[in-house]
Amino acid sequence: MLAFAARHLPSPRRWLVRNLLISGLMATTAIPAAGIAAATDNDTVTLYNGQHEQAVGLLVADFEKRTGITVRVHSGEAPEIANQLAEEGRSSPADVYFTENSPELALLEEKGLLAPVAAATLAEVPAQYNSPKGDWVGVLARESVLAYNTAQVAVGALPASLLDLAKPAWQGKVGIAPSDGDFLPLVSAVAALKGQDVALAWLRGLEKNAQTFDDDEGVVAAVNRGAVATGVVNNYYWARLRQQNGPAGMHSAVYHFMHGDVGGLVNISGAAALAAAPHPEAAQRFLAYLVSEPAQALLATTDIIFEYPLRPGVAASPLLKPLDQLQPPAIGISELGDDANAAPLLRQAGLL
């Protein structure tokens, strides 16, 4: 019956039309004006964010309180934002880019879109976690792991290598999220360490074996409820699920690939200032804040994000295996590259 509204013509109700039109017109003209009003001083900073939105929300609120600088946040999936910055080029309104994985920063660095990070900021973090060129600073580290359902897989049956998951024995027993920003660096790492052909064969095997999800949250939740036996995720997704469900609600555990297997890749979440930033000073202040003691402590203790803080002396969440006990593959930031090959490989394998 609702659908017939327009056919009926009761007594005139012009006020409604008039009110709607007038308020609408006012809104049409007012909104864009407000958007343009952002001044080009250093009281604001525009953050393009590929990290988890809720965690960044905490950081931004704290930063605003400490400095009085207003942060405008544009959030999205990390590779999307990186490609957006590349498309926008020098006309981008962005001051700072904060992302989950280093290859996205490498891409922008290659294109010459990043400004050098202040030396004092770089010095807060061990040098191996920063850009070799000094164009971006490492903020957090995350480990790639295999989450497994404890009722479905015995510890002894877990694979020694990530590449084993492409073998027929694992058909239907693997969950992956190929369009999640965190999967691309893993593909890049396999390609860099084992070669393109091995990487493609591995992905083709996964295409046969794996159930695909949109994001790591979906993978780890599926593993925990037993919909799939194992899942390739970053460590903190499991930690977050444990935080939500409590120990009693966990039917899964985390398996760390050891002995330098590519599956145990440790990725750097970093940040950079844009070369064409409209607010360069505020941008550098935000970078300095990200590696400062209070920000790193905030990130280490919040229940929202479970990543390793890179500033020495700030302890990671006890839910995580200590960073120095991991045995990640021997691959440097420059060898990992910019993920340029990852998406084409995924498409070739039919995963994207």
Added chain:
Amino acid sequence: MTIGVPVGPARRLGAPRFAAWRVASRRRRTAAGSRPPPFPLLAAAAIVALLGLLPIGVTLSRAMQVDVAAAGALLFRPLVGRLLFNTLALVAAGTLTAAVVGTAAAWFVERTRLPGRRIWASLAAVPLAIPSFVTSFAWVSLSPAFQGFPGALLVVTCAYYPLLYLPVAAALRGLDPALEETARSLGCGPWQRFTRVVLPHLRPALFGGMVLVALNVLVEFGAFALLRYRTFTTEIYAEYRTGFAGPQAALLAVVLMMLCVAFLAIESVARGHVRYARVARGTGRVATRYPLGRARLPVLLGFVVLVVVTLGVPLGMILFWLTQPGAAAITPAEVSAGILISSTLSSLEYGAAGASLTMILAFPIAFLAVRYDGPVVAAIERAAWLVQGVPGIVVALALVALTVHTLHPLYQSSLLLVIAYAILFLPLALVSIKASLQQAERRLEDVGRSLGLGWAAVTRRIVLPVAGPGLAAAAAMVFVAVVTDLTTTLLLAPIGTHTLATRVWVDTSTLAFAAAAPFAALMATISLLSTGLLAHRFGGTNRLRNDLTPGARR
């Protein structure tokens, strides 16, 4: 007096995007003069039509940047086949279940002595006012088991069966009881009368409704993304997430647009052919209602289940999560009063701005279509019709790709988002504006003019009072559509802008259901209130009955 012709019933409120739509309909045009349309009007309408076609042009040109070999490799890969299968399987299953549920509900409400008919009739239409991604938020937060095809089918059926219920109910009300009486006198039993007389007459309404469901399923994004069911729209979004507005996304978008246009074409062809008319001159009557007898309880139970599933679960789950502490979410994101108010305000502002611009842009085309004829007018109408075949995600991607380099001042501006809404909901507004303008007949204006009123006075004193309520209803419908829009807002919202829809999205996609609940509740409230107000003011059941009862119309 026509009986079976779809009476433009599927004018939607809320989530789905498509409305019943006829191009250059062969209806008798009231005093459609042979005068050519005034040039300014024609120019305005043509500009709007071109604006509407802009996303199609941009998408095609972006897709063309991929060289042929690469395009072949991209299009003819297993994934595209799987997406095609996923999408079409859901389209087929969803239209069928919606048709069965919608027809059954309509028949029991209209043709039986069902207790509480009026209440069921109202409740059956309400799901249209609940955005489908809120429905899927509810189901997926109830249990992750609803992910995948079964969940997607359930959500599609819940969200869109009113698109079948409404036209079928209208067709049943308009059906001449004499036909069934004749069949009965010729020895047909009740089931035979239904299958051989009633059902064939419902065919136009059924078919039109099913195509609307199919189109809505094709362009739906949020609901399927939350249910982790991969269709073309979710895959275009995945491409966007890994590569921004690249040519790969444009290629997939072209395939999706072709699917949409194919369904639009099927619909318009079908509408052109099926027509049932009552030719007798006698007074029409309202059909007798069948007693339900022993079936009364099971049927009532069926309606209770229907309402619980389509309304109870979505609204109930929102209420449930509202009472949960934020810590029940994986990410206990802060939900402060300030964030709630600012998101609500920006939803309302964009709703108002979107509705205004859409009305302003749609008006010239609607006026032209109602008052004038000719090949140019037909071409403009056809262009506006084609805009329906462009899903929101494609419109948004095209506008991003266009403004990131050229037209840069518009990039990331709120004006661009409002323009996107106007393009997206142009067809929706056109349907209603045309209907209300048809009521304001040319003759009335002529009378006014002959009595010495000027152009402005005629508009103010005759056209607006007659067409005004219908126009307001059209604006309100676009308003609700904008407030509940997810895809376009997600891609085009200016930096720092969050609407209720994007808040629900951010929290639900990270499984933070408790954090999403207040935003979902506010959005559902706005949508239900606006829709309820609209129905109350402009479409009472009695009025409806009068209008559709044979013989009651002029």
